[in-house]
């Protein structure tokens with residue numbers, strides 16, 4: 001990693017909101033798979049951190065580890081994850097359990113999963129699924145408040161609130177994904193982890209949703225860990241990028257720096273595998289001449 005460049009870019013960033021240090025995660029199968037090996041990342045308040053790397057390098061496993069969503073045979077074998085709450089408290093995420101863990105998840109850090117648009121319950125309308133989030137996590141909320149907040153959330157993600165009465169099969173893939181983003185936003189989290197949130201959608205719909213995420217981030221101020229294979233997209237939308245290879249974070253820095261002066265040979269190889277990076281893209285980039293293009 002280029003330490004000097006990183007120091008300069010870090011100085012301009014906000015306070016950390018989520019820090020992972022030396023995180024290691026194994027799948028206890030035979031033979032065991034060391035999916036994440038000593039990974040350290042820092043997510044700053046309000047920033048978009050892109051996580052890139054080829055299929056199987058451990059991105060999803062790391063994301064699940066950050067939010068304590070790992071299930072057997074996955075096991076966190078070392079390291080720490082600390083959430084720096086807006087209240088000033090530091091929360092040891094690895095040490096959470098029971099009620100404390102339930103309160104942490106979705107409230108502080110929420111997640112939009114890979115292919116999650118297919119995880120809406122097919123026999124419940126959108127209203128019921130949004131209301132359920134509040135019934136579970138905000139038991140004091142009155143029905144009218146749940147209804148108002150659900151309609152507000154749909155509007156936020158660009159879906160007409162009349163769609164509260166729709167069932168998932170009545171919505172397009174893009175709309176379903178927007179509903180999933182609305183659910184992830186429901187409890188006003190400080191961090192959203194988005195794992196390939198638009199990969200299954202066609203390019204035009206994908207771009208619309210990415211624009212919406214950028215707008216919401218500007219407006220609501222949450223930080224994002226954004227995972228995708230699409231490195232050109234990451235370079236456009238991220239403030240900083242972490243590159244993962246075989247379970248390790250091999251380089252982490254300012255998106256512009258990763259693009260213009262990649263420090264690691266693997267990052268250079270990854271960049272050169274996207275011919276489009278040399279082409280006419282960049283309508284989202286918020287640095288240099290194209291600033292403001294995200295609107």
Ligand SMILES: Nc1ncnc2c1ncn2[C@@H]1O[C@H](COP(=O)(O)OP(=O)(O)OP(=O)(O)O)[C@@H](O)[C@H]1O
Nearest residue numbers: 027029033035054055056057058059060061062073
């Ligand atoms: N349930 C499991 N049991 C055993 N090994 C697993 C399991 N899930 C994932 N792995 C292995 O862990 C490694 C990391 O997988 P992971 O899904 O985190 O990678 P990824 O970078 O997110 O890949 P993709 O981009 O294809 O989703 C891979 O070698 C994968 O085969």
